[in-house]
Amino acid sequence: MSTTYPIEDSIPLPPEEDAEKPKKKQLTxxxxxxxxxxxxxxxxxxxxxxxxxxxxxxxxxxxxxxxxxxxxxxxxxxxxxxxxxxxxxxxxxxxxxxxxxxxxxxxxxxxxxxxxxxxxxxxxxxxxxxxxxxxxxxxxxxDAPPRKKVHIFSDETGKTHRYVMVASVWVLTGRAVFTTTKAINDWKAKSLWKNREVHFTKFGKSDYETLKSYLAVILENREYLGFKYIAVERAKTNRPIEETILKLHEHMLIRGAVHEIDNGRIDLPREMEVTVDEEQSLDSFVISDLRDRIGENYTNKFNGKLQLVSLETASSKNSPLIQLSDVIAGAIGRILNHEGERNFKDDMADLVVQMLDLKLDQGNIDGLDSAARFNV
CATH class of the missing domain: 1.10.10 (Arc Repressor Mutant, subunit A)
Incomplete structure (x- = not known):
């Protein structure tokens, strides 16, 4: 004998008034x-x-x-x-x-x-x-001249690997920020990467020739660009990983500035603007601390003629230059950290290092408790 259920059991009841979704806060x-x-x-x-x-x-x-x-x-x-x-x-x-x-x-x-x-x-x-x-x-x-600026775009990688590192792209004039960004965007609009962000971890087997073409665009605009990285072996430092990354950013910005000035690539006075990928490990307190430390160092070392005017975080989504720093960080990270069998990613890492002429030097840096690998 079949069971008969009341009709109300088969019809969902309307939600309780108290169960309504919370309203989105209206901003003042x-x-x-x-x-x-x-x-x-x-x-x-x-x-x-x-x-x-x-x-x-x-x-x-x-x-x-x-x-x-x-x-x-x-x-x-x-x-x-x-x-x-x-x-x-x-x-x-x-x-x-x-x-x-x-x-x-x-x-x-x-x-x-x-x-x-x-x-x-x-x-x-x-x-x-x-x-x-x-x-x-x-x-x-x-037609007054522009302010003399250097723009730096940084990314990090390797927090859970043997080597942790920070890589950066240095753009030595404010105007070159736009011309380089435009060159990359114009190339990208006609390339196989038209609808994707450029990240080393996303490269597939079929991307080698496209990567080569991408790097060729970077080289065409190389006159006002610098590529730098600094890496340390995590097991040989006594610092927490967040502090290690902070120190890497700090030494990158200090040593990089000294290198560009000593080699006559930039003159003084000059303003520095730094952009860090917002997905990195640096929270707002660490960013503030880094901003103060770099600013003080620049002021003391260069008699106030080199100033850090901004240090901001930003999304890489619409930033070809943050994405470029990611490619450099990813390539160096692959070379230093990969221990398995060689595959297409290793070929791509070698291509980045070769075309951008990155060096894998090693030496001691004051303030780091481990030998560092660097290219400045």
């Missing part, structure tokens, strides 16, 4: 502005030029005179980001429709300066901006 205006400000700084640090605001912020950061004049800002923006349309000799009428609209650039600048309070204009300019535009015609024509 100030919280929203602070969130957008942090996102913008992260994009600038990552050299992510995929949208208008980071591009405008990049110009404001590199060319201080553009903070005081929307005309100067727009001209410099077009010169950097749309050189095929903007020429010193003039702009063709048909190209006016293709250039980024001046009022869009001005609106982005106003938001960056007025709401985020970044890259501010001179105090006198802020009081009467429109009237001061007319007074600045000479400065616009003169």
């Amino acid at each position: 205006k100030d919280e929203k502005i602070e969130k957008e400000k942090k996102e913008l700084l992260s994009s600038v640090a990552a050299a992510d030029f995929s949208s208008l605001k980071p591009r405008v912020a990049y110009v404001l950061n590199l060319y201080p005179h553009t903070r005081n004049s929307d005309i100067s800002l727009s001209l410099k923006y077009w010169e950097i980001f749309q050189p095929d349309l903007y020429k010193d000799t003039g702009i063709l009428p048909k190209n006016l429709f293709k250039l980024e609209r001046l009022h869009y650039i001005v609106r982005a600048r106003a938001k960056i300066q007025n709401e985020y309070e970044l890259f501010l204009a001179d105090s006198e300019i802020k009081k009467s901006r429109r009237r001061n535009e007319e007074k600045m015609e000479g400065a616009v024509i003169e």
